[in-house]
Amino acid sequence: MTGRPERSRQPERSERSGISVVRRPGRDLSDRDGLAVLLTAYHLQTQAEKGEAVADAGGLPERYRTEILAPGTAFANDVVLLALRGDAPVGCLVVTAPVDGRSEIKRLWTDPALRGLGIASGLVGAALAHAAESGVSAVRLSVWNWRMGAIALYERLGFTVTEPWDERDRLVCMQSTVSPAGPVQE
Numbered sequence: 001m002t003g004r005p006e007r008s009r010q011p012e013r014s015e016r017s018g019i020s021v022v023r024r025p026g027r028d029l030s031d032r033d034g035l036a037v038l039l040t041a042y043h044l045q046t047q048a049e050k051g052e053a054v055a056d057a058g059g060l061p062e063r064y065r066t067e068i069l070a071p072g073t074a075f076a077n078d079v080v081l082l083a084l085r086g087d088a089p090v091g092c093l094v095v096t097a098p099v100d101g102r103s104e105i106k107r108l109w110t111d112p113a114l115r116g117l118g119i120a121s122g123l124v125g126a127a128l129a130h131a132a133e134s135g136v137s138a139v140r141l142s143v144w145n146w147r148m149g150a151i152a153l154y155e156r157l158g159f160t161v162t163e164p165w166d167e168r169d170r171l172v173c174m175q176s177t178v179s180p181a182g183p184v185q186e
Helices: 035-049 062-069 119-133 148-156
Strands: 012-014 019-025 079-085 088-095 102-110 138-144 171-177
Touching (some): 035 102, 088 119, 102 119, 119 138, 119 148, 148 171
Parallel strands (some): 102 138
Antiparallel strands (some): 012 019, 138 171
């Protein structure tokens, strides 16, 4: 890592759905990215599913409010992937900075009205490609056990259940081995 900002890349585009996926270094995020709306929906839905519903983002735990209000701080060392339909953000995923040769996928969310178009698969695929380019050997994630659709998606994409690193009740920990990236085409 050179300390320079990541060079802008052409968005990865899904011809079928007209969705592009763009990578943003976490430290470069701003309120114009649309990430706050996606993270708010993600956290409110998760709290409701856990039986701890809150009326709005102000009722979320502080660490989640920080992600929404200051994503450049919360994800400063990470990479955020945004799925765009035109210029509108319709999905997100965070890839954490590598630790001990592993990164973690967090905050996968897609607009519920657009599910079934391959947006989540595209985000996870882009995350795995980023991890491979970064020299990471494995990507891990945790998912609530009631999110059966997400678990099935992760399994289809090569993730397997592994020993838990997070002891929260009903949390499933999964991991996928990452193949080294081939030469980058310019």
